[in-house]
Amino acid sequence: MKALLTVNSNGWEPDREICFNCVSRYTRVHDQLATAFPHFAEQDIKILPTPFRLEAPDELRGRGITIAFLDSGFYAHPDLTRPKNRILKYVSVVGRTRPEDLHKPQISSWHGMMTSVVAAGNGQMSGGLYRGIASEANVVLVKVGQASRIRHEDIEAGLRWVIRNRKKYNIRIINISAGGDHEDSYLFDPLSQSAEEATRAGIVVVAASGNAGLDAAHPVYPPASSPSVITVGGLDDKNTFDSADDDMYRSSYGPTVDGLQKPEVIAPGIWVAAPILPGTQTAEQAELLSLLENAGDSELRGIIMQHPGLDEDLDHAAELAPYLLRHITWIKIRDNNVISGHYKHVDGTSFAAPIVSSIVAQMLEAVPDLKPHEVKIALIKTASRIPHIEIDRQGWGRVNPRAAIHAAMVLRAERKKSEKKAAPRATPAPRARRQAVKK
Known part of the structure; x- marks a missing residue:
């Protein structure tokens, strides 16, 4: 302890x-x-697992719920495919869909791989330690861009694909860790209109607010600026359990061009455990650093010699004393955010949004007929504000999974009670009169 x-x-x-x-x-x-x-x-x-830092209930894992992710690219990471493949569909709206691309580590793959695993990964490569809150949810992966750019109209196309296919894959949540090209009123912007349409179709839309909180304008772009979307800002909890340490990440905030307060809630936007894209030099370097960190002094030089060319600094330092090698290793682990050979910690509202999506999956598992507006109300009602942070920056505050699930149950009960009262009572049929039989 x-x-x-x-x-x-x-x-x-x-x-x-x-x-x-x-x-x-x-x-x-x-x-x-x-x-x-x-x-x-x-x-x-080194990094607290997301379910523990938010005290999410362990008994709810997003079972029976499908989350659609709209992103620049994806990878079929073991945390999503082993022991059971929970990727129901992969599709590209920016070109030909090639299923084999899902198994190739490409420069466009890492962002969507991280967002989907942060929400729904089962921690396969960490023995279950670094799992997402919705670790048994199914996922649909929709490629809406390239590594260099995601266009406004392509996010819209991705949303429309999900709306058309929602029943086929039981898609209840859309996670969008990307933003459009420009600010616009939701009344006229086609992307925002698509997000509103998705909500009317019964899908909960969750979007990252963006990372421009330190800019003078700190704009929130569509679809995060849409009124029905649950927009998520970034919390910096300093990787501790002490709420006194809570602060804000540099996330974008409103009011929007329509005067809407955004974000609605905040979730960890830094110190978030995420997978490293397998088959890349980054992954090989992380594995080397992890080996060195856990090796004995007498093993350090040999390990470096067995991996020539992976890290030029370590190659040149191989003959140094063990304590110096350990210091160099520690610096590289720190500077590269390495947790282990398979995970690193990342930052950005791109990762805060899927955390909220995973909480929504818990809520929908607990209350399957929950409506999108009820999900939003439950999250807002149970969030807690950071005392020293402006309301505009944090919305209603830090998400509380357990309280949000309970609030969702209460909202459903109230709705059912209201529906029962509003239902017209059947008029009883008149009793048939008995006619006297003449004798």
């Missing part, structure tokens, strides 16, 4: 007092980790 507190509570030392809430949360997470991962070492938890 002391090790977990030390690693994940900035500035805390064993001789200092700690808050009881922090200890309580750490105890729960420690027990969950120990149960699920009996052999984990506390000092190895």
Whole structure:
């Protein structure tokens, strides 16, 4: 417990007092980790797994729910395909759909791979540790751009494809970790109109607010600027459990050109565990750094010599003393955000949005007939604001999965009660009169 507190509570030392809430949360997470991962070492938890940092209920995993992801490209990562392939469909609206592309590590693949796995990955490559909150949800992957650019009209085309195919794949959620080319009123913008149409069709649309929060204009582009869309900003929780550390990521915020407050909620937008694209030099370098981090002093030089050309700095440093090699390794792990040979930590509202999408999948698993507007109301009602942050930047605040699920159940119960009251009562049929029989 002391090790977990030390690693994940900035500035805390064993001789200092700690808050009881922090200890309580750490105890729960420690027990969950120990149960699920009996052999984990506390000092190895560099980045807190998303389900634990948001205290998402473990019993709901998005079962029976399909999330469609609109992004520049994708990869069939093991966290989505093993032991069961949960990718129901891959399609491109920007060219010919070639299923084999899903298995090729391309420059356009990494972003969509990360967003889909952040939401729905099962942590296969980490023994289940770095899973998404909706780790049993199905996914549909819709390619709407290239690595260099995603166009306004292509996101619209992706939305329309999902609307047409929603029933075929039981698509209940659309995650859009991309934005259009320009600001525009939702009343006239075709992309925003498509997002509104998707919501009317019963699909919950979740979009990233963007990362321009430090710009003077801090614009929110379509479809995130649409009124029915759940727009997600970025939370910086400093990779700790202490809510006193909570701050804002540099996410874009409103008001929009229509005067709408955006984002509605915030979710972790930094220190988010995500997969490294397999088969790339980045993946090979991460595996090398992970090997060095876990090796004994006598093994360091040999490991570097067995992997020539992967890292020029390490090649030149191979003859240095072990303590210097360890220092170089540590710097490279830090600078490259490496968690392990298969994962790194990433930042951006592109990753905050799929976290909210995964929470929505939990809500829909718990309450399958929940309406999109009810999902939004439940998330807003149960979010908690960061006291020292302007309301415009954070909306209604930090998402609370467990409370949102409970609120969704209450909303459904209230709707059913209201529907029952509004239903017209059947008029009883008049009783037939008995006629006297004359004798």
